[in-house]
Amino acid sequence: MAREAVEMPEWRTHRYWEGKSKFLYAQDTSATWVFFAMEEGVIEYRIGDQHGRAGAGDLVICPPGTPFHRRIVEPASFHAVTFTLEAPEAGAATALREQPRLHLPSTVRLLENWRALRMLQALPDREEGELEPEMTSLKRHYLLDLWLMLGQRLERAGEQAGPSEDPLMEEAAHWLRRHAGERVSLKALSARLGLTHVQLIRRFKAAYRLPPLHYLTALRLHKAKALLLESDWTLEAIAAECGYESGYSLSRVFTRHAGLSPSAYRKHHRL
Numbered sequence: 001m002a003r004e005a006v007e008m009p010e011w012r013t014h015r016y017w018e019g020k021s022k023f024l025y026a027q028d029t030s031a032t033w034v035f036f037a038m039e040e041g042v043i044e045y046r047i048g049d050q051h052g053r054a055g056a057g058d059l060v061i062c063p064p065g066t067p068f069h070r071r072i073v074e075p076a077s078f079h080a081v082t083f084t085l086e087a088p089e090a091g092a093a094t095a096l097r098e099q100p101r102l103h104l105p106s107t108v109r110l111l112e113n114w115r116a117l118r119m120l121q122a123l124p125d126r127e128e129g130e131l132e133p134e135m136t137s138l139k140r141h142y143l144l145d146l147w148l149m150l151g152q153r154l155e156r157a158g159e160q161a162g163p164s165e166d167p168l169m170e171e172a173a174h175w176l177r178r179h180a181g182e183r184v185s186l187k188a189l190s191a192r193l194g195l196t197h198v199q200l201i202r203r204f205k206a207a208y209r210l211p212p213l214h215y216l217t218a219l220r221l222h223k224a225k226a227l228l229l230e231s232d233w234t235l236e237a238i239a240a241e242c243g244y245e246s247g248y249s250l251s252r253v254f255t256r257h258a259g260l261s262p263s264a265y266r267k268h269h270r271l
Contacts, residue, residue, distance in 0.1 A: 009033070009083040011143050016121045018077045027069045032082040033096075034068060035061040037146065039114055039222070041076030042174060045069060047100045053170055055177050056219060057110070059102045059150060063093070074178070079117055081143060095154045102153050105210055110149065111222050113142045115229060115269070168193055169207035172200065176212060180219040181243045186212055216243075221257055224250060228266040235262055 012032055020041075036043070038058045045054060046069035047062050053073065054060045062068040064084075085093050104110050120138055172193060176184065189212070190200040204212045220242045227238045235247035244250040254262050 008144075009085055009147060011140055012082040012084065013080075014082075014117065014139050014143060015080050016078075016118050017080060019075045020072060020077070021075045022072055023070055026071060027067050029067050030062070030064060030082060032064050032084050033061065035059050035081050035083075036070075037079040037081065037114070039077040039079070040177075041078070042073040042177065043076050043078075044071045044073055045101070048097075050100050052101060053174065054101055055173060056222070057104050059104060061096045061100050061102070063097050079114070099154070102150060103208060104146075104149055104153060105208075105218070109145070111225055112269075113145050115225065116142045166203060166207045168195075169204050172204055172212065173208065173215065176216050177219060179243075180216060180223070181241055183243065183245075184216060217253065217257065220244070221254060224254060224262070225258075225265065225269075228262055229269055238262070 036054070036059070038054050038056055038060070040056055042053055042055045043060070045051060045060050047060075047066060051069075060070075117139065120142075172189060175189060175192070186200065187197055190197045193200065195203070201211050204215070208215055210218075224238055224242045227233055227241065231238075233241075235250065239245070239247045239250035242250060244253070251262055254265070258265055260268070
């Protein structure tokens with residue numbers, strides 16, 4: 001399964017959409033594979049007989065020649081990528097047809113890939129017969145790393161039965177994404193869902209492979225990193241925007257997870 005899952009694609013186009021509130025077309029059919037890599041917001045999708053919602057960290061993958069029905073529920077920021085596979089009926093292609101939505105944990109590796117692709121947005125897409133060497137080398141590098149993460153996720157799914165869809169935990173994740181910039185009480189969320197605190201943690205971890213508090217922290221740090229690199233805001237302002245009481249609180253959590261302070265991260269990662 002591992003070998004098949006990481007079959008290498010031929011990348012066609014990449015485009016990053018920020019804060020998109022509506023799709024131009026509610027349904028589209030492409031001659032290539034398409035995937036949306038979600039950074040923020042929520043979309044609803046239907047691909048074949050499978051449907052659901054996708055939010056931060058989710059990849060939604062549609063095979064060629066298949067109608068891709070989609071609707072934005074909350075303003076969405078995402079990477080839209082098209083690609084082809086040499087063996088359309090084997091390996092990764094088969095796995096992706098069976099599982100059109102995959103969740104990638106918000107690791108530093110994933111967030112750095114997203115940031116780099118956003119920064120490369122100004123470079124032109126590949127056009128047939130017109131290769132842009134800079135775009136080809138840089139974008140392909142980061143897209144390939146995303147693909148390898150996707151392959152690892154498929155491999156794990158093949159080795160063990162993945163968790164069943166849990167609409168209640170999708171609601172929990174949706175609520176956490178909406179309120180990540182505020183003070184959040186997991187006990188209040190548990191009560192809202194009619195669960196005990198322990199039940200929430202157990203079911204959320206089964207659905208998303210990490211506890212709800214870790215999911216919330218990943219959302220907040222993802223936004224903090226983007227603001228550090230793409231704005232001149234003070235640490236106090238960023239902390240308030242990301243749900244932390246003070247710059248000190250944000251700095252403590254940021255340093256523990258990223259391995260360096262917010263100021264050092266801003267200094268070393270700005271292009």
